[in-house]
Amino acid sequence: xxxxxxxSRSLVATFMMGIAVFGIATLGCGDxxxxxxxxxxxSGTTGGGSTATAPPAKFTLAWSEYPSWSIxxxxxxxxxxxxxxxxxxxxxxxYNIDIELLLASYDQCITLYGNSQADAVCIxxxxxxxxxxxxxxxxIMPTSTSAGxxxxxxxxxxxxxxxxxxPTRGLEKSVSxxxxxxxxxxxxxxxxxxxxxxxDPEQAAQAFQGKDEKIPSIMVWNPFVMQSVRSRNDAHxxxxxxxIPEEIIDMVVVxxxxxxxxxxxDFAKAVVETFYAMNQRMNDEKTRDAxxxxxxxxxxxxxxxxxxxxxxxxxxxxxxxxxxxxxTEEKFQKxxxxxxxxxxxxxxxxxxxxxxxFGTGKGVMDFDTTFLKEYLEQPKK
Amino acid sequence: MxxxxxxxxxxxxxxxxxxxxxxxxxxxxxxxxxxxxxxxxTIPSFAKLSEGLQKIFQPQGTEENPKPPMFWNDMRxxxxxxxxxxxxxxxxxxxxGVLMGAYRxxxxxxxxxxxxxxxxxxxxMMPIYFAVAGTDQRMFTSMVALGxxxxxxxxxxxxxxxxxxxxxxxxxxxxxxSEMEVIYEVIWKQILPNxxxxxxMQIGPAMIFLIAAEMVVSDAGLGYQIRMQSRVLNMNxxxxxxxxLGIIGxxxxxxxxxxxxxxxxxxxxxxx
Numbered sequence: 001x002x003x004x005x006x007x008s009r010s011l012v013a014t015f016m017m018g019i020a021v022f023g024i025a026t027l028g029c030g031d032x033x034x035x036x037x038x039x040x041x042x043s044g045t046t047g048g049g050s051t052a053t054a055p056p057a058k059f060t061l062a063w064s065e066y067p068s069w070s071i072x073x074x075x076x077x078x079x080x081x082x083x084x085x086x087x088x089x090x091x092x093x094x095y096n097i098d099i100e101l102l103l104a105s106y107d108q109c110i111t112l113y114g115n116s117q118a119d120a121v122c123i124x125x126x127x128x129x130x131x132x133x134x135x136x137x138x139x140i141m142p143t144s145t146s147a148g149x150x151x152x153x154x155x156x157x158x159x160x161x162x163x164x165x166x167p168t169r170g171l172e173k174s175v176s177x178x179x180x181x182x183x184x185x186x187x188x189x190x191x192x193x194x195x196x197x198x199x200d201p202e203q204a205a206q207a208f209q210g211k212d213e214k215i216p217s218i219m220v221w222n223p224f225v226m227q228s229v230r231s232r233n234d235a236h237x238x239x240x241x242x243x244i245p246e247e248i249i250d251m252v253v254v255x256x257x258x259x260x261x262x263x264x265x266d267f268a269k270a271v272v273e274t275f276y277a278m279n280q281r282m283n284d285e286k287t288r289d290a291x292x293x294x295x296x297x298x299x300x301x302x303x304x305x306x307x308x309x310x311x312x313x314x315x316x317x318x319x320x321x322x323x324x325x326x327x328t329e330e331k332f333q334k335x336x337x338x339x340x341x342x343x344x345x346x347x348x349x350x351x352x353x354x355x356x357x358f359g360t361g362k363g364v365m366d367f368d369t370t371f372l373k374e375y376l377e378q379p380k381k
Numbered sequence: 382m383x384x385x386x387x388x389x390x391x392x393x394x395x396x397x398x399x400x401x402x403x404x405x406x407x408x409x410x411x412x413x414x415x416x417x418x419x420x421x422x423t424i425p426s427f428a429k430l431s432e433g434l435q436k437i438f439q440p441q442g443t444e445e446n447p448k449p450p451m452f453w454n455d456m457r458x459x460x461x462x463x464x465x466x467x468x469x470x471x472x473x474x475x476x477x478g479v480l481m482g483a484y485r486x487x488x489x490x491x492x493x494x495x496x497x498x499x500x501x502x503x504x505x506m507m508p509i510y511f512a513v514a515g516t517d518q519r520m521f522t523s524m525v526a527l528g529x530x531x532x533x534x535x536x537x538x539x540x541x542x543x544x545x546x547x548x549x550x551x552x553x554x555x556x557x558x559s560e561m562e563v564i565y566e567v568i569w570k571q572i573l574p575n576x577x578x579x580x581x582m583q584i585g586p587a588m589i590f591l592i593a594a595e596m597v598v599s600d601a602g603l604g605y606q607i608r609m610q611s612r613v614l615n616m617n618x619x620x621x622x623x624x625x626l627g628i629i630g631x632x633x634x635x636x637x638x639x640x641x642x643x644x645x646x647x648x649x650x651x652x653x
Contacts, residue, residue: 130614134614135420136420173612197600203516207516212516
């Protein structure tokens, strides 16, 4: 016993001393911070003609299960792209790039992207501002907007005034909290009177469905909205993202560094083309149901009928012109993104307002319609 | 040669050197990442980490609605949950473990159950706790308490059976001790160091499922903060919290070993 004691004590002591020695060393040579630039040497050497025989550049896209993002999973299934590294689908071959699909939970996707483990990510216009703080980003396309897919569901609370002072559970610093506050503002209430506290959306929905009396109100997203409303007769949608049209935008975002890599813009074009090729399948009578079933299999295992409801609550930008309209219109640029930016600063997602730009590429976060427009100009089959 | 002694100064120098190498290579790695992406927050430099350290002690909330600094708020929540859970779990497992070791007719019905349940990882049972015990203090307490209860009751029961000899019990009986006196004066006092060691071993697992649960259902606590801050990519705060978790573990380990030495000076590790 004595041995453990002395050894654990001496370990702590040596650890502390190690830190002390390190501290002295760093203080002593504190200004050696600017290391010689060595990273630039190899960036230009791989250039040359982009002939079809050149090995394809590899890009990773992190996606989580959500209606307009699960589309990429289905695109892998129908062979438009092949999500495995080293294998290529038809669109990948066309652009001579290799897309690797990374399926992860939404939070993990943000971390993967923010920490440069993925070139591109499926993310909302709210969370991306936080990530842009660690990585300059370019939104290449909106995929969908929430029109009822985020909702405040209550039991035993029939009006907004009754909700005041009662806790609503949901994910803090997220789309849920943004939607919660914005809806209350729109309804003329002061969000400060409505407590919002942290809980994982899935757990909140489960607790609500299990009739936990301490959880009378939840603010969650789909599929939890749909499941929670169905699970109890007394469940009631108090308000939803329908009240704030086109404020919550699901998008595909590429890191500015990745977009600048060789083949980066081809990757962006391929992603855009994949998304619209899948939308065509969804709008075509013949392939519509099969595509919806495919998306449903990658979104909480929902069946066809449920998926038909889901796509009304998550409205797809299935027309590229509509997508361009959103990114270029004044409301989005001057109002929506300012509101989002204010929210992010208020809750510490970002320290200061993120510098936004719309197609100029100057900002830390750029909303670029170049790839959408190029897709529109392509000769159609 | 295996286990050949090295001089004390060399041992110390190598130990300090190890820590220094770790810290220096961390800082170099951070500098390398920063060169690739100047805005990176993945591997924060020590300057960024100290920013994070300051930030967790800054008061939160707005002027009209001030909140305590996140560190105190989270520490209070996590430690309270841990302490209450450990307190209940340890007392219950001592009671059951000792009784099982002392009386065959308690041992017989309980030992198969305890042995089986101690093998189920408590984190796997999280959904059950959420469903049965709600999502507030009661849930965290019952989770920590039950999470450590079965394996601790199992070890205490074994300690009573293996470490308390029949001779010492018979001696106490011969000297006129009552049943309660045998349990307290002979059994309890002999297994006390094992109990302290058990608690020491269980703090790690208790922290694992407490943190895991906090990440999912809590609105305060170390686990909650680690999840939220990694979500907004403030890795400097996440790293500081991880270091804090390490320090909590060291303090608990150190304190319990000291406690055992103080309460049971007769106990030697090698004697078991």
